[in-house]
Amino acid sequence: MSARLKLGMVGGGEGAFIGGVHRIAARIDGQWDLVAGALSSDAARAHASAAALGIAPDRSYDSFEQMAAAEAARDDGIDAVAIVTPNHMHVPAALAFLKAGIHVICDKPLASKLEDALQLEQVLAQSGKLFVLTHNYSGYPLIRQARDMVARGELGQLRLVHVEYVQDWLTEAATGKQAEWRTDPARSGAGGAIGDIGTHAWQLAEFVTGQSPEALAADLSSFVEGRAVDDNAHVMLRYASGAKGMLWASQVAVGNENALRLRIHGDKGGLDWAQENPNQMAFTRFGQPTQILTRAGAGATDAGLATTRIPAGHPEGYLEGFATLYLEAADAIRAHDADNTTGGSVLPGLSDGLSGMRFIDACLRSSQAGGVWTPVIQQG
Amino acid sequence: MSARLKLGMVGGGEGAFIGGVHRIAARIDGQWDLVAGALSSDAARAHASAAALGIAPDRSYDSFEQMAAAEAARDDGIDAVAIVTPNHMHVPAALAFLKAGIHVICDKPLASKLEDALQLEQVLAQSGKLFVLTHNYSGYPLIRQARDMVARGELGQLRLVHVEYVQDWLTEAATGKQAEWRTDPARSGAGGAIGDIGTHAWQLAEFVTGQSPEALAADLSSFVEGRAVDDNAHVMLRYASGAKGMLWASQVAVGNENALRLRIHGDKGGLDWAQENPNQMAFTRFGQPTQILTRAGAGATDAGLATTRIPAGHPEGYLEGFATLYLEAADAIRAHDADNTTGGSVLPGLSDGLSGMRFIDACLRSSQAGGVWTPVIQQG
Amino acid sequence: MSARLKLGMVGGGEGAFIGGVHRIAARIDGQWDLVAGALSSDAARAHASAAALGIAPDRSYDSFEQMAAAEAARDDGIDAVAIVTPNHMHVPAALAFLKAGIHVICDKPLASKLEDALQLEQVLAQSGKLFVLTHNYSGYPLIRQARDMVARGELGQLRLVHVEYVQDWLTEAATGKQAEWRTDPARSGAGGAIGDIGTHAWQLAEFVTGQSPEALAADLSSFVEGRAVDDNAHVMLRYASGAKGMLWASQVAVGNENALRLRIHGDKGGLDWAQENPNQMAFTRFGQPTQILTRAGAGATDAGLATTRIPAGHPEGYLEGFATLYLEAADAIRAHDADNTTGGSVLPGLSDGLSGMRFIDACLRSSQAGGVWTPVIQQG
Amino acid sequence: MSARLKLGMVGGGEGAFIGGVHRIAARIDGQWDLVAGALSSDAARAHASAAALGIAPDRSYDSFEQMAAAEAARDDGIDAVAIVTPNHMHVPAALAFLKAGIHVICDKPLASKLEDALQLEQVLAQSGKLFVLTHNYSGYPLIRQARDMVARGELGQLRLVHVEYVQDWLTEAATGKQAEWRTDPARSGAGGAIGDIGTHAWQLAEFVTGQSPEALAADLSSFVEGRAVDDNAHVMLRYASGAKGMLWASQVAVGNENALRLRIHGDKGGLDWAQENPNQMAFTRFGQPTQILTRAGAGATDAGLATTRIPAGHPEGYLEGFATLYLEAADAIRAHDADNTTGGSVLPGLSDGLSGMRFIDACLRSSQAGGVWTPVIQQG
Known part of the structure; x- marks a missing residue:
């Protein structure tokens, strides 16, 4: 060591x-x-x-x-x-x-x-x-495995991306230090739910699919009187590849704590993963029974196994996924400092961050224009 | 009798x-x-x-x-x-x-x-x-209960309506009698998934919320080469009350059999029900633990109990929900034939059918125009 | 017809x-x-x-x-x-x-x-x-499939049988017509929970495994003061084949409506099915991811398909499983009346009934003797 | 700090x-x-x-x-x-x-x-x-909450304790360092599954209920040829209070990774918790809908909140539960070294360890005698 x-x-x-x-x-x-x-x-x-x-x-x-x-x-x-x-x-x-x-x-x-x-x-x-952006949900082992499965073509040509990240803690007017700055545009930015959690959803979908939408139509709402930022966002997505998607981010969906869920469907298979029970993921090959893939269990791939610490059935959680980014950052820094290279890592970084900012920006522009389809400018 | x-x-x-x-x-x-x-x-x-x-x-x-x-x-x-x-x-x-x-x-x-x-x-x-339209999903006891709970204000002012109805049986080019006519515009209409299953989703949301969206933005796709109708529909919804919604209908979402799910959130509570296990529904009052309401179980309301046949824990299914419409149709016909009245029933009928047709029409108009927001004309 | x-x-x-x-x-x-x-x-x-x-x-x-x-x-x-x-x-x-x-x-x-x-x-x-005993749970399509899978050796040599049937409706002193006769030994028999629901559990395990325990040790309890029959039964099972099992029947397990669950494990695979959501069953081949088998879905076998009416994802329930016995009884009676044969049917009948009575009898003898191992006399 | x-x-x-x-x-x-x-x-x-x-x-x-x-x-x-x-x-x-x-x-x-x-x-x-025994499952926040709820009488008088801890990794003859010593009586002891995981199940039930069985009947099996220790244990339990229980420990239950589950039923309520998704627990008050209690969520008690690090919906897992024992050990050691006291902690220690050894011993004695009821000597 x-x-x-x-x-x-x-x-x-x-x-x-x-x-x-x-x-x-x-x-x-x-x-x-x-x-x-x-x-x-x-x-x-x-x-x-x-x-x-x-x-x-x-x-x-x-x-x-x-x-x-x-x-x-x-x-x-x-x-x-x-x-x-x-x-x-x-x-x-x-x-x-x-x-x-x-x-x-x-x-x-x-x-x-x-x-x-x-x-x-x-x-x-x-x-x-090096610049690492802690999109921690990309550190979950089954998310690494999902990314890997998509890249290897196990889902076939991607058609559909559905991602939702819904909470309920801002159902009523905000109180407390957390709520205060997260709903203050001067500190959190003009995006409310889309910035705080929508960017996670956006990044997770990008991370797993390897694709980024080229256009979106967003309908942002602020349901609580006096709230200066959105607390709910409905977004439709279009990819250059022809794939389509939906993204829902909400902080007023009563009954949801931190319900981030990603579903991806291709012409050969489908995946379904939910963050609140992150140690399992449903995978279906078209025409076959759905399989329950488990972290480190039967069917685990190298990408998943490389980022896990304990055997299947011993649940890892949010903190371990987050820790994986710190572990990989340490590895990347050591490699960089040894030979000045930064390659090979899947760590989220500046490009994820800029993509997220462009997502927020496109959502705001779309919604302010009445929910029209709006390009997400990826470069420039 | x-x-x-x-x-x-x-x-x-x-x-x-x-x-x-x-x-x-x-x-x-x-x-x-x-x-x-x-x-x-x-x-x-x-x-x-x-x-x-x-x-x-x-x-x-x-x-x-x-x-x-x-x-x-x-x-x-x-x-x-x-x-x-x-x-x-x-x-x-x-x-x-x-x-x-x-x-x-x-x-x-x-x-x-x-x-x-x-x-x-x-x-x-x-x-x-009498004209009864067999939107059978409205016959499930917990859907009756959900409608009742919404009407009684248990969710407060409605904010969000999320309904999805996803299948995978048309993932590949269609074969068989069922697939054939359901993807033929001459027989099924210009709507594919939106007509076949989207109308169910639309009606279910209307039935439970008592509200109908005034505008929508729809992005219809036909993922299978040569298919003449949509096999996937992404739709955003706006209600006159200020509520917002999303509707997803798909016949190419690999891993889904008949996954109709309805989630409704108000400022006081939230509901979550899924057709494939229709005997339970999650209900949350804001700030309290989520409850699992069961058909005919603790917490069942009159509206739910009136449409169920057997005790809690003995699952009723699709056929019983459908049968409830036939039972209620018999009651309505007897009442009508006795005194020429047709009132009091919650049976779906012509207005549900016309609303569904206007939904299909608005989706097609919106999508053909590039996914723009389009009014759903409810009367005229 | x-x-x-x-x-x-x-x-x-x-x-x-x-x-x-x-x-x-x-x-x-x-x-x-x-x-x-x-x-x-x-x-x-x-x-x-x-x-x-x-x-x-x-x-x-x-x-x-x-x-x-x-x-x-x-x-x-x-x-x-x-x-x-x-x-x-x-x-x-x-x-x-x-x-x-x-x-x-x-x-x-x-x-x-x-x-x-x-x-x-x-x-x-x-x-x-003909004599048909309505052990209705044996009519569920996935139970037919499970029986078939066991018989075909998909689980290998059976080792473990775990069946539980738990309810809570007799948690307090009984009231109502149903509770009254079901807790009256003169009308329901000396077995309470073991007779009313334990026999279902016993029969279901027999039906699926094709084996009947040769000995059991039972610990019966009557938790409610003044109750004349058991309301909870803990039973360990031994099979002549070397397999072992546990059976739990309870009417005082608060939070359970009609929770009948069967798990079977062999040296090659395992099955897990629960009556309250009877349209799916988990199946695992050792070393492979667990599969979710669905009624009439991918992976359905002839035995399951023969007893189902509607496509996967459209849930059938308790009444349909029960109806299958009536349908098969009609077929059997027609065959019998045509040519006097009774063969081929898997309908539960007198032998299931006698086995159930011997189960009750063995439980009572075992429990009265302090919970000792007691042979279940299958013939004689 | x-x-x-x-x-x-x-x-x-x-x-x-x-x-x-x-x-x-x-x-x-x-x-x-x-x-x-x-x-x-x-x-x-x-x-x-x-x-x-x-x-x-x-x-x-x-x-x-x-x-x-x-x-x-x-x-x-x-x-x-x-x-x-x-x-x-x-x-x-x-x-x-x-x-x-x-x-x-x-x-x-x-x-x-x-x-x-x-x-x-x-x-x-x-x-x-100080002597701390790392029965880590007692470190889960919802287990702390469960213990607290039982102690406060929220379940009423306890009647039933059902605990199972089932795995499948020893379904076939063991290979690998882990399997080797864990199935070697010289190193792991005469108990196989009962020692390795049965003691966890036993301790968890003791920890939550505050009661220890006074007698048990155990049927131990070794299903894999040549295995020197049990790989499956069926155990019935009796408590001095009149409560009854069942314990199942298995390492040959195909399809199970690390499935530790605890169910407790009293005359007023019931609890159901499973380790593989440890951030939620079902709780039912008799006659009311089942509630889903979540770690740090609505309904969390002080005992649960004191041992958790992050908000509800951000899953903690096995490592965090284990870490709680180390955190509490640090606190206890500092307190002890400050004033020589050791009180107040709920940390598992020698008494849990001895109870576990007596559990193993009683199981072995019972099973060797044919599965007879055997006292678990708690003191002496």
Whole structure:
């Protein structure tokens, strides 16, 4: 085993949800030590949080700018930074660390505005560093297997992609720190549900199918009075290949906790996977009985087995899928630092992030125009 | 018990699927005797089928026109006719029997063309007879309960309606009698999946919510080369109330047999029901654990209990739901014949049929125009 | 189609549950007309019930003895009688009709006492008539398929049989007509849950495996104060083949409606089927992914297809499974009356009934002796 | 946050399954650093494994005896040792560390022989140290909630306990390191399935109900030729309270991966939980619809919430449940080292281990005597 890599964190102070998730994910496979942080824009909270996490006082910073500069200057500076702030801070923080020559692991969505996101492209290219976007659902073993099965043609020519990500926690007017910033356009971006969870659904479908829709028609709604962003999105999708799709993202679908589901149908087979019970996936070859594929069970493929830790029937969950991204990031950074290559990884990165921003942008444009079909500009 | 009613049948000769279903449905509750038929446009097959069904030779007719005239002239003529032909014959047959003063029970969709369907309105009104359209899924006890719960406000103000009806039997180029006429526009109408199963989904959502969308955007596809009608339909829905919806109908979704599922979400609660296991339905009050409501079980309402035959845990199925329409038709006919009233029933009828035709029409218009939002004209 | 057969009924007057089920089952496939009855020991109720069912007054009898004699004497007398009384009346009624030369269709369990049941053997043999015991769960298409798969060796050498039949309706002290007689030893027999539902579980396991346990150890309980019969039974099973099993029957398992489940494991494969969603069954070949077999779907076998009416995905239920016994009884009676043969049928009959009685008897003996292993005497 | 505790490990070298699980579990909540090990009885493998895990060479030991002595002598010696060897080494290793004054975290079952296990009692008492037995399934949040609900009387007076733990990986003659020692009586003990997984089932039922059976009747089988230990166990249970139960443990139930399921029924309610989808549990109050309780969802209790890390709908799994034991062990050790108390914890420990050994012993005695009812001696 190589020595552990050193991780810094921006955001993720007390009371934050996703910062804690990143920390667990970084610990699970024993590849990272959290040694530095700018954990809050409130300095007192930042330092208290750092102390609670065992970060040395001299590596608890008042700002990410300070942290980027100081860590870049240390011999034992961090190998990578995890950015887990509200969305509008992702790009500024990422720019600072990339410019300082530090690899970046960033929470999704990439930015609160597409323009901000586009700034990253050139800086990243110049930096020669790695940029990982934590679309964690792509880390589930059966999602890796699904991607693999699609690529190998087990479903035949793809025809249909159905993805839904539905919750109910914003059914009523939001309260609490999480709800507050996630429904504030200034911090989360103009997309509400489409940004917070729609981008996950979009990325998951892209990741598994290897295709990205060329056009969409979106009908966004904000069902709760006074809410400034969408809390429900109905989207129809068209692919250049002729495939068609539907995407539903909702935070007001009562009875749903975190119901992300992906169904893909080709002319030879179909797949059905749901995140809340992620250790099984239905697979049907046309004309044959549906099979229940299980993580690490009979029928598991190399792609699935490579990202799992324990035998079939011992459920892995959300944290393990997330951890796989941290494990792969560690591998990628070691490879990169050894020979300057970044190839071969399936880790979600900047292109996923830009695609997600273009999805948000296209949804907003479509919906504002009354739900018309709108191209999703993939390059340019 | 009143004496059994006398039933005639048009269509449903050997090799037909839905005719046999109607016959079982008519038998289950012991309210009907099948005594007459014009079972096939092929006279030899018509008479052979009649003999096999125990229909007296003198009441096996060569054509529905002949049958309508002859039965109307008999003292012991049929009380009602069941029309189970391919779609394009529904209206001509219905017209003949209504004009002859005979109640009509007709399979769905109402017609192969909206213009044909509209002819029925005036004739039906003049006839003073009953017209039942066998949208059988509305006969499931838990669907009755769902309708009732929505009406009583248990879900609050409705926000979201998601209905999908997906199959895979037309994944490849069609063969067999069923596939043949159901993909022939001349016989089934210009709608393929939207007509055959989309109308069921549409009606089910209407039946349960008590609302009908005012506009839709439809993206129809025909994935199998050479197929003249759609085999997949993606549709977004908007209601006058502000509710939104999605409808997916497919006959090429590999791994699905007859997967009709309805989900409804309001600001206070949500429902989730799936036809393939119709004896349970998930219901969630916002902020409380999801409940599993079962047919005739704890939590069953009068509307559900009134349409069920056996205790909870003893599954009723498709045929019982269908039979409920025949039972209610018998009740309605007896009431009508007693006092000329037709009120009070929730039986699907002409208005459901016309709504379905307008759904097909709006889908075709929307899709042909590129998937644009299109009004569903409900009246006129 | 042959002419319908004529059915009489003993028991099943107003307020009875199982009589109504038999009547629907007899109607579903259009093979029977109910023309005579001794529907209640209370003559007024018997005649009122008969009138409501459309039975002619002269064929509504005051007693089954009267009915057996009168129907045997008619030229148009009944072809078979359905006996749907409380358990203690099954044998006396069956004896009367067999002696009168009338085929018998009898509800389960066969009798309230083993001694009574044994009387039937000789009389039945002498009568040359058919005796069908309505172990209706054996009529489910996937149960037929399971039996067939076991017989063909798809599971290999059987090792394990697990069957459970659990309900909760007797969780508290019984009230109502159903609860009353089913917990009264004088009418239902000394077995409570083991008689009422345990015999179904026992028969289902026998029917599918083709094997009957040679010994059992039973621990019967009566959890509700004052209850005279068992309401819960734990039973371990041993087969002569070396297979082992467990059987659980309960009427006090809160949260269960009618949860009959059968699991069978051999050295090559395993099956898992549950009655409350009877249209699917899990099947696993060792080392391969579990398959979901569906009624009439991909992977259906002839045995399953022969007993189903509608396509996959259109759920059949309890009533259709029950109806299959009536359909097969009609076929068997026609064959028997044509050429005096009774062969080939898988219909449950006297041997199933005697096996069930021996199961009850062995459970009672075992439990009374403290739960010791006890032979189940299969012959003698 | 307090400083991390220092962990040593005995066993768990390359190729071991459970050692890796313990290491992940120890990392998840960031409370432990693995700093020492005697990872294999093969010294070369021990040191190679230690190096791969980042253990300093001077703290990689040739034997656990050496390790116990050396670590006890260091100022920065380990706080606790994790023992993850085959079963027969658990007690010798535990004795060595307890005598050296080091807390012990031990894999289950406690020992290969009851006599060995009993030796631990006195030594543990004298040591004043903590002994944690990693019955990890008791760490699942919904299991904590279930225990709490039972204790609060939400199920009423308990009547029925049904627990099953079934797998299929030993369906054929065993191969591989895991299969080899787990079916070798010298290393795993005289119990096969009952020791390896039956003890988990036994402990889970004890943990949730707060009761332990006073007697059992066991029918053990070894279905695979040449296998020296049981691979299937059928057990009936009796509790002093009058409750009854069934326990099924199998490693030859084809189609099952790691199917541990617990059902408990009282006179007021019932619970049903299955390990393979551990984030939900069915709960029924008698006469009301079944509720689906979810981890951290609506209806979650303090006991469940205290042991969970992420919101409802984000599945936690096996590793998180296991990690909870390590987190609680860290808390308990800190509390103990602060004030010498050990109270308040629900962590499984020696009493669970001894109960498990008595369960194995009683099963073996019962089965050898033909499956007779046998007391489970709880004290003495």
